[in-house]
Amino acid sequence: MAEKGSESEWVVMATGRSPTNIAVIKYWGKRDEDLILPINDSISLTLDPLHLSATTTAAVSPGFSRDRMWLNGKEIPLSGERYQKCLREIRKRANEVSDEKKGLKIKKEDWESLHVHISSYNNFPTAAGLASSAAGFACLVFTLAKLMNVKEDLGQISSIARQGSGSACRSLFGGFVKWTMGNNADGSDSLAIQLADEAHWTDLVVIIAVVSSKQKETSSTSGMRETVQTSALIKHRAETVVPARMLKMEEAIANRDFASFAKLACSDSNQFHAVCLDTSPPIFYMNDTSHRIINLVEKWNHSEGTPQVAYTFDAGPNAVLISPNRKTAALLMQRLLYQFPPNQETDLTSFVVGDKSILQDAGVRSMKDIENLEPPTEIKDKVPHQRFTGDVSYFICTRVGSGPKVLTDETLALLDPVTGLPK
Amino acid sequence: MAEKGSESEWVVMATGRSPTNIAVIKYWGKRDEDLILPINDSISLTLDPLHLSATTTAAVSPGFSRDRMWLNGKEIPLSGERYQKCLREIRKRANEVSDEKKGLKIKKEDWESLHVHISSYNNFPTAAGLASSAAGFACLVFTLAKLMNVKEDLGQISSIARQGSGSACRSLFGGFVKWTMGNNADGSDSLAIQLADEAHWTDLVVIIAVVSSKQKETSSTSGMRETVQTSALIKHRAETVVPARMLKMEEAIANRDFASFAKLACSDSNQFHAVCLDTSPPIFYMNDTSHRIINLVEKWNHSEGTPQVAYTFDAGPNAVLISPNRKTAALLMQRLLYQFPPNQETDLTSFVVGDKSILQDAGVRSMKDIENLEPPTEIKDKVPHQRFTGDVSYFICTRVGSGPKVLTDETLALLDPVTGLPK
Numbered sequence: 131m132a133e134k135g136s137e138s139e140w141v142v143m144a145t146g147r148s149p150t151n152i153a154v155i156k157y158w159g160k161r162d163e164d165l166i167l168p169i170n171d172s173i174s175l176t177l178d179p180l181h182l183s184a185t186t187t188a189a190v191s192p193g194f195s196r197d198r199m200w201l202n203g204k205e206i207p208l209s210g211e212r213y214q215k216c217l218r219e220i221r222k223r224a225n226e227v228s229d230e231k232k233g234l235k236i237k238k239e240d241w242e243s244l245h246v247h248i249s250s251y252n253n254f255p256t257a258a259g260l261a262s263s264a265a266g267f268a269c270l271v272f273t274l275a276k277l278m279n280v281k282e283d284l285g286q287i288s289s290i291a292r293q294g295s296g297s298a299c300r301s302l303f304g305g306f307v308k309w310t311m312g313n314n315a316d317g318s319d320s321l322a323i324q325l326a327d328e329a330h331w332t333d334l335v336v337i338i339a340v341v342s343s344k345q346k347e348t349s350s351t352s353g354m355r356e357t358v359q360t361s362a363l364i365k366h367r368a369e370t371v372v373p374a375r376m377l378k379m380e381e382a383i384a385n386r387d388f389a390s391f392a393k394l395a396c397s398d399s400n401q402f403h404a405v406c407l408d409t410s411p412p413i414f415y416m417n418d419t420s421h422r423i424i425n426l427v428e429k430w431n432h433s434e435g436t437p438q439v440a441y442t443f444d445a446g447p448n449a450v451l452i453s454p455n456r457k458t459a460a461l462l463m464q465r466l467l468y469q470f471p472p473n474q475e476t477d478l479t480s481f482v483v484g485d486k487s488i489l490q491d492a493g494v495r496s497m498k499d500i501e502n503l504e505p506p507t508e509i510k511d512k513v514p515h516q517r518f519t520g521d522v523s524y525f526i527c528t529r530v531g532s533g534p535k536v537l538t539d540e541t542l543a544l545l546d547p548v549t550g551l552p553k
Numbered sequence: 554m555a556e557k558g559s560e561s562e563w564v565v566m567a568t569g570r571s572p573t574n575i576a577v578i579k580y581w582g583k584r585d586e587d588l589i590l591p592i593n594d595s596i597s598l599t600l601d602p603l604h605l606s607a608t609t610t611a612a613v614s615p616g617f618s619r620d621r622m623w624l625n626g627k628e629i630p631l632s633g634e635r636y637q638k639c640l641r642e643i644r645k646r647a648n649e650v651s652d653e654k655k656g657l658k659i660k661k662e663d664w665e666s667l668h669v670h671i672s673s674y675n676n677f678p679t680a681a682g683l684a685s686s687a688a689g690f691a692c693l694v695f696t697l698a699k700l701m702n703v704k705e706d707l708g709q710i711s712s713i714a715r716q717g718s719g720s721a722c723r724s725l726f727g728g729f730v731k732w733t734m735g736n737n738a739d740g741s742d743s744l745a746i747q748l749a750d751e752a753h754w755t756d757l758v759v760i761i762a763v764v765s766s767k768q769k770e771t772s773s774t775s776g777m778r779e780t781v782q783t784s785a786l787i788k789h790r791a792e793t794v795v796p797a798r799m800l801k802m803e804e805a806i807a808n809r810d811f812a813s814f815a816k817l818a819c820s821d822s823n824q825f826h827a828v829c830l831d832t833s834p835p836i837f838y839m840n841d842t843s844h845r846i847i848n849l850v851e852k853w854n855h856s857e858g859t860p861q862v863a864y865t866f867d868a869g870p871n872a873v874l875i876s877p878n879r880k881t882a883a884l885l886m887q888r889l890l891y892q893f894p895p896n897q898e899t900d901l902t903s904f905v906v907g908d909k910s911i912l913q914d915a916g917v918r919s920m921k922d923i924e925n926l927e928p929p930t931e932i933k934d935k936v937p938h939q940r941f942t943g944d945v946s947y948f949i950c951t952r953v954g955s956g957p958k959v960l961t962d963e964t965l966a967l968l969d970p971v972t973g974l975p976k
Contacts, residue, residue, distance in 0.1 A: 403830055417844075
């Protein structure tokens with residue numbers, strides 16, 4: 131058992147913060163449901179944790195009688211197989227931890243019998259469908275690994291996070307990340323690799339349109355299972371289309387070639403939704419608002435003759451829009467606000483969140499400025515150009531960001547250092 | 554030149570009526586744009602011309618100075634290549650016509666120099682996106698062939714109609730029709746074949762939900778061109794998926810096997826829309842209302858454990874729903890009216906048109922009855938079950954019907970027998 135200088139019960143904690151990520155070559159379909167092994171490689175952009183991230187504190191104490199977890203302040207069961215797998219795999223790799231200040235030593239073999247408390251918090255609405263499980267599982271595994279002094283590299287850690295939520299493995303790195311599907315039956319080589327860090331291509335601006343949706347959506351777990359079982363197109367996508375696109379996307383990112391990047395990202399998002407539609411029963415994640423956002427972008431890109439913005443949609447109606455620079459992002463923001471103005475009762479501060487400087491670049495300082503926006507030139511002469519008030523709930527302006535970090539500032543911990551319970 | 558008993562100018566006319574059709578294995582993509590040769594076979598149901606058809610009168614007179622055409626009472630140019638092709642191909646096959654009563658004879662060689670007047674009328678809104686061009690071109694070619702005493706069989710005639718509008722070839726027959734893509738470079742073997750006539754499977758009931766849409770839609774001509782050029786999935790669909798489905802669908806129709814029929818029809822409709830989505834830029838024909846209709850059907854089919862209804866969508870948001878019998882159609886009608894009630898100002902007579910007896914079977918005799926409908930059992934316990942008032946403009950109840958017919962009743966002609974101008 132753990133040795134301790136004094137007889138009083140101690141609590142040891144670690145706190146981590148992990149980003150979310152958005153795939154530009156999509157993961158859809160597993161070849162192994164238990165190990166979460168995908169049928170194709172994928173590529174994602176890590177989003178700035180300042181705007182979209184999970185923070186997790188993991189604590190251990192001989193006083194804890196069982197493993198417990200709180201998500202956004204509410205206790206949730208840890209009994210699910212996915213949580214259990216992550217805990218088990220990290221515990222297996224735990225090492226000796228000693229804290230001289232506290233005068234304690236946790237031996238390697240102690241970890242099997244010690245219980246943990248975990249508290250996790252997303253700095254964005256979980257319900258918004260913004261890959262909260264990716265950030266969450268990445269953060270859980272990253273933080274537990276820190277707590278337990280796991281020595282494996284981030285690639286190996288990502289392979290554990292993958293077993294919590296497939297796309298979580300891509301949140302172990304900043305910048306541009308590839309999830310390589312791997313060949314091994316045990317999944318040991320199905321892990322994330324950083325293609326380039328966040329300093330590689332700093333001009334990119336990301337605007338997320340959070341789309342109001344009343345529809346209950348198909349979970350991605352059951353959705354992709356049904357696609358693999360019933361779509362007549364998914365095999366061709368996974369085996370033929372994606373491998374070719376992976377090479378091109380890696381090249382586009384390496385060369386900061388926005389035109390190729392945008393073309394590939396849009397096509398792959400559309401193809402992912404196409405195979406969802408080809409599923410029986412069909413799965414619809416995009417709605418009329420999503421379609422209108424695509425049409426807005428396609429019309430603008432077409433009128434300029436070269437891509438101004440890329441779009442990609444995950445398993446929900448929200449649009450993730452990527453611009454090559456701030457200037458284009460400001461022009462995009464004008465177009466978005468023109469076509470999707472907020473409801474009267476909304477205030478601008480909560481309608482555009484994140485990096486608000488994009489809003490200033492767009493020359494929008496008040497709700498009145500939105501009302502007075504001119505229709506963009508590419509639709510000016512075409513009637514009707516309707517404004518769809520309230521169809522976008524809010525916008526998040528962000529950028530490509532860094533990978534998981536340990537938060538050493540103890541005031542940021544989500545658990546009380548004495549009780550080990552949520553603050 | 555034509556001989557005539559008297560010196561006064563004569564007019565000879567023929568009037569035909571052709572049905573529209575709805576594909577259950579979809580045609581999408583041409584291998585030859587000029588000849589309109591498809592990249593895969595397709596299968597359709599001919600719909601009852603009583604509810605959905607084109608009527609065309611074609612007239613010839615030495616007094617006509619040029620070819621002219623009127624569509625729904627409005628003169629339209631005949632200069633388009635598709636019209637010209639149909640006229641040319643039919644004229645090539647024209648034969649001697651003699652009318653003893655009128656005492657005239659038109660020689661085979663006369664047809665090249667004689668001009669025609671054509672008037673065509675759809676008994677359903679052209680704008681509703683209900684394959685009006687299929688019925689229209691089928692009727693044009695069928696009626697001109699009658700006028701000019703063309704001896705070729707309907708299969709050969711269908712190959713000419715195909716050059717006006719691809720799917721028009723399938724409107725040359727009643728019942729269940731296959732368009733075989735053919736092999737010949739000149740398109741001579743790309744024609745329609747009747748799989749079974751309308752008497753083969755009389756129980757089927759067809760309900761069309763005409764969905765309100767404000768979006769301008771991509772024309773199917775340019776849409777399918779873009780799909781062939783840009784979709785990474787269309788080739789696999791055309792070469793691998795459709796051939797297998799054709800065999801199964803022919804078998805399902807031969808055996809009146811509704812469960813297989815429904816499964817194939819729904820899957821193929823969804824796959825057609827999937828390849829549209831996989832097009833760059835993506836094409837959206839279905840909207841949120843279309844998706845809701847699909848969800849309604851899928852939920853019901855799932856809860857019953859066996860397909861109650863099949864759905865299929867063409868290049869627009871309208872749903873074509875096929876029930877195996879009147880009893881199921883009445884239950885479907887209740888569900889549709891529950892979820893998509895009419896606006897207050899709509900009257901029931903114009904909200905459900907065609908074979909209104911389905912409405913009586915559904916126990917709906919008034920707007921009040923629609924208001925009072927109970928939610929169907931499969932959604933009863935699930936909240937929210939919203940009613941989407943006004944999202945469906947109207948319903949057409951119809952059935953599988955017969956092929957083109959000559960209308961001998963001269964009062965039905967659309968051209969004046971003396972002037973050769975629209976009545």
